[in-house]
Amino acid sequence: MADDGSAQSANVWPLPKFHFQVKWDSTEMSFEEVSGLDVEAQMIEYRRGDSPEFSTVKMPGLKKYGNVTMKKGIFKADNKFWDWFNQIKMNTIKRVPVIISLLDESGKPTMVWTLKNAWPAKITGTDLKAQGNEVAVETIEIAHEGLTIANS
Template sequence: MADDGSAQGAIWPLTRFYFSVNLGSQDSTASFQEVTGLDTETQIVEYRHGDSKVFSTIKMPGITKVGNVTLKKGIFVKDNNFWKWYDAIKMNTIKRETVVIKLLDESGSPTMTWTLTNAWPTKITGTDLKSEANEVAMETLELAHEGLTIANG
């Protein structure tokens, strides 16, 4: 009998291949092969006042920075939604969207959710072309955003 871990009450880590991406009003839920860049970082502010008896600085949290999120997907016939969204960029008039990325469990229920606030396409990369290739044509969408929130469950 195979041990599935249920006898010991084991909890297994989640796999990263079952996820969904919702691009707000742009495309509802879209299928992607890869999502990268879900990171956030807080800058360090170092400070030392002049009459401190300790001859070193203290470190305090400063401004939070978020990186761009990159989405990769296959190219489909008559699917120009990314290009339409990108073409809408005109002197700070781009439509910003709330993008929700969900890591799903085996039943399809979200277990971890990343929400990008005020996201907009900053870069689109079309596929490379090669006559001897045997891969799917892929395009890449890079999103700038103004905040990343993470929720479990």
């Protein structure tokens, strides 16, 4: 008898990356792509003067978070990116939490990335092509002050 998959364990297959949601503050927004969810520990190299080894010791230093890039289709009268970006005034900007959730097949979050004090660092409008056959897509690059990950 063939296996129909009904008795299969829920943790056999990795989660697909195409079912996700993004919330800016409390507003849910739709995006085509999210990338840049990364963090690295900057390296500190140290060697004491009386060390018999002619090499440095490598230690973890400050954490460095990359900017997160989000892409979405352009819709008529949708200027949320630009409105937020235009609030930048002499080193002041409204900083909001951004929550990115990878969803399971029932729509429940299984992995959640939270960006602390996020703000728009760069916006890239769509390219225009007379012979193109694609959707107009704009890109926003989000700077933030920390990334936390939670699993459900």
